[in-house]
Amino acid sequence: MLKTHDAVRKMVVGNSKLRTLSQADVEQIQQVLLGMMDDFDRLCRKHGLTYFLCGGSALGAARHGGFIPWDDDLDLAMPRADYDRLAELITQELGDRYWVQTIHSSALYDLPFLKMRKKGTRFLELFDPDPDCAGLFLDVFPMENVPNFCLWRGLHGAVSSFLHLCCSCVRMNVKKDRYFVYFEDEKFLKTVKIKAFLGKCLSFFSLHRWCVMAEKWDACYRNGKSKYVTIPTGRGHYFGEVVARDIMLPVQEVAFADRSYFTMADPDKYLTNLYGDYHRIPPVEKREVHGILELELGETNE
Numbered sequence: 179m180l181k182t183h184d185a186v187r188k189m190v191v192g193n194s195k196l197r198t199l200s201q202a203d204v205e206q207i208q209q210v211l212l213g214m215m216d217d218f219d220r221l222c223r224k225h226g227l228t229y230f231l232c233g234g235s236a237l238g239a240a241r242h243g244g245f246i247p248w249d250d251d252l253d254l255a256m257p258r259a260d261y262d263r264l265a266e267l268i269t270q271e272l273g274d275r276y277w278v279q280t281i282h283s284s285a286l287y288d289l290p291f292l293k294m295r296k297k298g299t300r301f302l303e304l305f306d307p308d309p310d311c312a313g314l315f316l317d318v319f320p321m322e323n324v325p326n327f328c329l330w331r332g333l334h335g336a337v338s339s340f341l342h343l344c345c346s347c348v349r350m351n352v353k354k355d356r357y358f359v360y361f362e363d364e365k366f367l368k369t370v371k372i373k374a375f376l377g378k379c380l381s382f383f384s385l386h387r388w389c390v391m392a393e394k395w396d397a398c399y400r401n402g403k404s405k406y407v408t409i410p411t412g413r414g415h416y417f418g419e420v421v422a423r424d425i426m427l428p429v430q431e432v433a434f435a436d437r438s439y440f441t442m443a444d445p446d447k448y449l450t451n452l453y454g455d456y457h458r459i460p461p462v463e464k465r466e467v468h469g470i471l472e473l474e475l476g477e478t479n480e
């Protein structure tokens with residue numbers, strides 16, 4: 179009942195109040211993203227940062243040899259130690275071309291992972307927290323260490339899930355009016371009201387403080403040789419993303435479009451855990467799309 183992400187994705191399709199991307203739009207977006215990814219890849223190689231494609235981008239690399247044909251973003255993950263260095267390096271070396279959004283770099287930003295946004299472009303999503311910096315983006319998620327002892331692992335995961343639920347509810351309370359403007363499904367809006375009410379009850383802390391607490395808790399286990407790891411801010415959340423460390427590391431190079439980037443050590447096990455039968459192409463009505471308000475690509479020849 180409290181999971182609204184999938185419901186929003188379904189209601190974006192055919193919504194006349196939002197901009198629907200054409201296949202030509204998607205292909206142009208993908209070309210800009212590849213240029214951004216080249217910059218990101220060079221930066222990481224230069225400074226010895228470990229990263230890998232994750233989520234839909236890892237799926238695209240394995241199933242399509244590049245982007246999922248209808249995908250309009252790139253998903254990446256990094257071990258926490260490297261992730262904590264990333265924002266400063268992007269700002270220092272690529273700051274003329276990119277904004278960095280984290281809960282520490284922007285007072286308005288309210289998502290628990292980093293976005294690298296391209297200046298001179300515009301990709302304004304319905305729930306974008308900072309419209310003035312709403313360029314095309316790469317999403318970068320921190321990979322966290324997981325306690326080896328099952329009881330501590332259960333506690334770590336339970337608290338992480340609770341804190342991120344609190345963030346989600348408070349975020350819903352802050353942005354609830356947008357849901358009522360752009361969506362009409364009564365059952366869904368009832369869920370919005372419930373989450374917003376819970377968020378109002380939890381607003382004795384600001385959304386920013388909830389996000390900071392969630393991040394600190396996720397990163398609190400420092401054993402870089404733990405048997406398991408997870409990406410608690412990913413689509414499967416803490417428990418849905420827990421895998422053995424040797425599934426993720428060491429990374430390996432993989433063909434992506436006409437480039438070579440990095441993916442995890444065992445993409446098949448990772449993707450099977452996250453998607454099940456990931457080779458099956460989903461029907462059109464189940465494909466994930468973004469609901470956007472504005473799109474400007476700027477100079478597209480990277």
